[in-house]
Amino acid sequence: IILDTQNSRKRKPTSSGAANSTGTGNTVGHSPPSTPSTHTPGGGIPVASNVNIAQKSSMVCGADGTSGFASSSNQMDNLDSFVDFEDNVDSFLSNDDGDGRDIFAALKKGPSEQESLKSLSLSEVANNRASNNKVVCCHFSTDGKLLASAGHEKKVFLWNMDNFSMDTKPEEHTNFITDIRFRPNSTQLATSSSDGTVRLWNAAERNGALQNFLGHSSHVTSVDFHPKLTEILCSCDDNGEIRFWTVGQNAASRVSRVKQGGTGRVRFQPRIGKLLAVAAGNTVNIIDIDTDTSLHSQAKVHSGEVNCICWDETGEYLASASQDSVKVWSAASGQCIHELRSHGNQYQSCIFHPRYPKVLIVGGYQTVELWSVADNQRNVVPAHEGLIAALAHSPLTGSIASASHDRWVKLWK
Incomplete structure (x- = not known):
């Protein structure tokens, strides 16, 4: 599935921009596969380290911002054929209903709802500089x-939110880590790396990787777990x-290729997992796993x-960020329904707020921005x-984390 705007200018990655944070490294080396662990999860995150706890004054959202709107065309463009799934993942293609509420329906609500968004605050509550190099992913x-x-130091850092202790995993990747994702309802997590591998770990154990997934021929730039069939994970290069991939099995159970390559990201649709969002180059694809096709036309959704x-x-709804803009898309129609221009702030990351579904948090150079799509207000927070x-x-706790090339990871509420 590929979404569409009118801009066609391609941005060349730089060493300090998207290339570093998404996984283009200098060399690729494969490590021998490790044997899946038979240990049961236990214990917790031990060992306290150099954790700095900081309380800062709250920032109030309410600064003016502008946004444009664009729409996509509707020409269909199928992906290359998938290799068949094994039998044990046929249920992957189920059509379970999800929560059908429209988060943007609140646009029609009265002034009281708008005022509550304008009074939204964001405060730094803790910070940690454990890494000696750029941090490019967190979850x-x-x-x-x-x-x-994780990031350019090639190891996993684990931060316990109960006591703020810090632990690390052995440095088994041979090049920097590009993405990190927890398995749903588990202490296991997966990492993708520029060394061409994906590794599975258990945060509750002190040993190394449980499994090493081999098969990519280039830098692996992203990884994610299916929200329901949690033994399934997906990676892209x-x-x-x-x-x-299936946890416990060495060979990939399904392989495909998007027509436009380039550094990419993969994210499963929450709760249902029927759709897979894929970013490749300056395009965004929404793949219907049931039909193995893109839902919308192939086109350039961002200028970079x-x-x-x-x-x-x-x-x-799906949000995508490039250096010059953040766009919000309807998964059903493929239309761009909201857009925020960066005005030179080098946007790199974005998430929906865990408590306010009409607010996005956008990471750029040195600042995060709170963007209310309801009234187009935004506030810049150092x-x-x-x-x-x-x-x-974390939707459960309301915590927000930011990871930066300055080597710090910070916690916000």
Whole structure:
């Protein structure tokens, strides 16, 4: 599925921009596969380290901002054929109903709802500089008790939200880590790396990787778990190849390729997992897994490379960020329904707010922006000394995390 705007200018990745945060490295090396662990999860995150806890004054959303609107064309463009799934993942293609509420229906509500958004605050509550190099990805566990981060130091950092202790995993990747995602309702997590591999870990154990997934021929730029069939994970590389894996099995159960390659991201639709969002180059694809096709036309959705994609909690809307803009799309129609221009702020990351579904949090160079799509208001909040490469949130606890090239990971509420 590919969404569409009129701009066609292609941005060349730079060493400090999207290339660093999405996984284009200098060399690719494969490590031998490890044997899946038979240990049962136990224990917790031990060992406290150099954690700095900081309380800062709240920032109030309400600054003016402008936004344009664009729509996509409707020419269909199918993906290359998938290799067949194995029998144990046939249920992947189910059509279970999800939460059908429209998060943008609140646009029609009265002034009281608008005023509540304008009074939204964002405060830094903790920070940690454990890494000695750029941090480019982060993700919360389902229960919000663990925050995992990684980047150019080639190791996983685990931050316990209960006591703010820090732990790390052995440095088994041979090149920097590009993405990190927890398995739903589990202490297991997956990492993708520029070394061409995907690895599975258990945050509750002190040992190394549980499994090493081999098969990509280039830098692996992103990974994600299916929200329902949690033994299934998906990864993509900078050649546009998408691979589906099953925990405990070595070979990919399904392989495909998007027609436009380039550094990419993959994100499953929340709750249902019927759709898979894929960013490749300056396009965004929404793949209907049931029919193995793109839902909308192939086109350039941004003038530069798409650095980040994220779903809202309902799975009805998708946001994409490039250096010059953030756009919100309807998954059903493929239309761009909201747009925020960066005005030179080098947008790199975005997430929907865990408590306010009509508010996006956008990471750029040194600042995060709170953007209310309801009334187009936005507020710029100073956050880091470098590019904010990744944002994460916990819907359960309401916590927000930011990871930056300045080597810091920060916690916000």
